[in-house]
Amino acid sequence: MRALTPWTGMSGLRKEIERFYDHFTEPMSVDMATLGPWEPRLDVSETREAVVIKAELPGVDPNDIALSLENGVRALTGEKGEEKEDEDKRYHRVERSYGAFARAVRLPAAVDPSKVTAMFKDGVLTVTLPKAAEAKGTTIPIKAA
Numbered sequence: 001m002r003a004l005t006p007w008t009g010m011s012g013l014r015k016e017i018e019r020f021y022d023h024f025t026e027p028m029s030v031d032m033a034t035l036g037p038w039e040p041r042l043d044v045s046e047t048r049e050a051v052v053i054k055a056e057l058p059g060v061d062p063n064d065i066a067l068s069l070e071n072g073v074r075a076l077t078g079e080k081g082e083e084k085e086d087e088d089k090r091y092h093r094v095e096r097s098y099g100a101f102a103r104a105v106r107l108p109a110a111v112d113p114s115k116v117t118a119m120f121k122d123g124v125l126t127v128t129l130p131k132a133a134e135a136k137g138t139t140i141p142i143k144a145a
Contacts, residue, residue: 038097040076040125044105051107051129058123059096065125069113074127077102110134 043054055076057065065078082098111129118127 038080038099039101039103042076042103042105044108046108048131050131051109051111053105053127053129055103055125055127056123057120057125060123062120062125065120067118067127069111069116069129072107072110073104074107074129075102075104076125076127 040055040057040060042056043052045052045054053074053076057078057080060078060080064081065076068075068077077100079100080098107129110132112132115130116127118125120126
């Protein structure tokens with residue numbers, strides 16, 4: 001009977017192909033914009049209470065970082081200044097990047113902009129965005145009769 005139905009194993013392949021193409025049709029929610037020769041790496045996590053964004057910004061002065069929040073998009077911009085170099089140095093390898101950067105992240109939930117906090121420690125910027133009351137949802141208790 002299997003010889004008469006050769007395409008029965010194709011459902012798994014079809015699901016994989018659909019999953020692959022779904023990736024291309026998803027909105028650009030995590031990385032929306034980049035500018036300059038480098039971009040800081042980000043982690044975006046969500047708890048019941050808040051959205052937390054951590055950005056790696058080694059060598060960046062906290063005074064050179066700007067944060068904004070508009071229409072559910074959190075933008076991070078700034079600049080990493082290049083170190084002054086001695087003219088008599090001869091480099092064998094240059095891998096560190098300098099210059100302006102910009103990252104924008106569409107937030108997965110509505111947040112309360114008046115309660116947002118940002119902390120910069122050891123080259124990592126941690127932005128905590130507490131969720132708005134409507135984004136937290138409510139739990140409805142069920143009473144037994």
